[in-house]
Amino acid sequence: MTLFEKIIAREIPADIVYEDDHCVAFRDINPAAPTHVLVVPRKPVVNVAEASAEDCELLGRVLLAAQAVARAEGIDGSGYRLVLNNGVAAGQSVFHLHCHVLGGRALSWPPG
Numbered sequence: 384m385t386l387f388e389k390i391i392a393r394e395i396p397a398d399i400v401y402e403d404d405h406c407v408a409f410r411d412i413n414p415a416a417p418t419h420v421l422v423v424p425r426k427p428v429v430n431v432a433e434a435s436a437e438d439c440e441l442l443g444r445v446l447l448a449a450q451a452v453a454r455a456e457g458i459d460g461s462g463y464r465l466v467l468n469n470g471v472a473a474g475q476s477v478f479h480l481h482c483h484v485l486g487g488r489a490l491s492w493p494p495g
């Protein structure tokens with residue numbers, strides 16, 4: 384069971400800000416921006432690289448949940464960044480697909 388499955392199951396506490404039938408979203412424990420929320424599908428797909436065609440709808444649900452989070456957090460007007468880290472070299476540390484929703488400050492590009 385992944386760490387994020389345990390959060391979804393309420394076995395580990397988290398500040399959950401959004402949920403629907405497909406996804407749960409909660410604040411990152413180590414925020415990198417004033418708003419930093421993780422959108423996690425209930426299905427424990429490892430990452431985009433490991434997703435399959437049957438996950439097509441689920442991937443769209445993750446993005447729409449991220450949109451809902453951004454609206455609820457009030458960062459949709461100023462702009463926000465969505466990040467999906469894939470694999471160790473990209474910085475993925477939890478191997479349960481998650482979309483970082485980052486906003487509330489200016490974000491530089493390219494990332495380091």
Ligand code: DGP
Pocket residue numbers: 386395397398409410411412413421468474475476477478
């Ligand atoms: P990534 O590096 O892309 O795999 O992002 C994983 C994120 O998960 C990282 O920004 C920190 C966050 N995180 C790790 N453990 C916990 C936890 O127990 N609770 C919460 N809310 N976030 C966590």
